[in-house]
Each structure stands twice: as C-alpha cells, then as structure tokens.
Amino acid sequence: xxxxxxxxxxxxxxxxxxxxxxxxxxxxxxxxxxxxxxxxxxxxxxxxxxxxxxxxxxxxxxxxxxxxxxxxxxxxxxxxxxxxxxxxxxxxxxxxxxxxxxxxxxxxxxxxxxxxxxxxxxxxxxxxxxxxx
Numbered sequence: 001x002x003x004x005x006x007x008x009x010x011x012x013x014x015x016x017x018x019x020x021x022x023x024x025x026x027x028x029x030x031x032x033x034x035x036x037x038x039x040x041x042x043x044x045x046x047x048x049x050x051x052x053x054x055x056x057x058x059x060x061x062x063x064x065x066x067x068x069x070x071x072x073x074x075x076x077x078x079x080x081x082x083x084x085x086x087x088x089x090x091x092x093x094x095x096x097x098x099x100x101x102x103x104x105x106x107x108x109x110x111x112x113x114x115x116x117x118x119x120x121x122x123x124x125x126x127x128x129x130x131x132x133x
Contacts, residue, residue: 003114003115003116004114004115004116005112005113005114005115006112006113006114006115007111007112007113008113009097009113011113012097012106012113012115013093013094013097014093016093016096016097017090017093020086020089020090020092020093020096021086021089021090022086024076024077024082027077027082027085027086027089028071028076028077028085030089030092030093030096031064031067031068031071031085031089032068032071032072033096033099034055034056034064034068034089034092034095034096035055035056035064035065035068035072037054037055037095037099038054038055038056038061038065039052039055042055042056042061042065043065046061046062046065046066047061047062047065048061053095054095054099056092057091060088063084063088064085064088064089067081067084067085100115101113
C-alpha cells in the first residue's frame with residue numbers, strides 16, 4: 001500500500017468503508033479483524049455479551065461470526081457471503097480506523113492522518129505510543 005494522507009478522520013473512514021465494501025479480500029480481512037475483537041465467549045456463542053464498543057453489533061454477531069469462522073477455516077467467501085458481508089461491514093469502518101490508530105498503522109500527524117505500511121520507516125522519530133505523532 002502506498003502512503004496516503006487524509007485531512008480528517010471522516011475522510012479516512014470513508015476511504016476504509018469504500019475499500020471493505022468493494023473488494024472481497026478487503027471485506028474478508030475486515031471481517032476477520034472485527035471478529036478478532038470479539039471476547040472469547042462471544043466467539044464461542046456467536047453473540048454479543050459485552051457492550052465494549054469493539055467487535056460485532058448484536059444484530060450482526062451470529063451471521064458475521066459464522067462467516068468469519070468459515071474464512072478462518074481456509075475458505076474464500078462465496079458470492080452470497082460476500083454480499084452479506086459487504087452489506088454489513090461498512091458500519092464497522094470507524095472501528096477499524098480507530099483500532100488501526102491504536103496499533104500505530106495510522107498515525108495522526110498534526111491535523112492529518114497518514115496511512116501506509118511503511119509508516120515506521122517514514123516517520124520513526126515522530127510516532128509515539130497510540131499512533132499520535
């Protein structure tokens with residue numbers, strides 16, 4: 001991924017939303033990432049037990065957890081699964097962006113957000129804990 005600069009978090013969320021709803025591989029990656037935020041007993045029961053602002057929403061937990069398990073078992077999304085995922089995954093774009101900022105994959109630099117795989121090489125002295133520059 002090329003380094004990209006965004007002037008607002010909203011613009012970044014919009015870009016993320018577009019990527020995860022258009023591309024099957026990006027949708028599957030987003031699905032697995034959101035699934036990874038589910039607590040262990042939520043994964044086991046495929047529902048929501050904790051309202052911790054991460055993971056799936058109650059109305060999506062059963063279906064998306066099932067599809068996430070399918071993908072984690074090494075399968076690719078079927079057309080029907082992709083359509084179900086893309087119709088639901090867009091609402092999680094903000095959560096994906098916030099988690100990427102927390103993990104340092106997106107860096108807030110002044111009033112801009114910088115997104116790209118080589119951030120640590122480009123801004124090593126600017127990156128602080130929590131992705132804040």
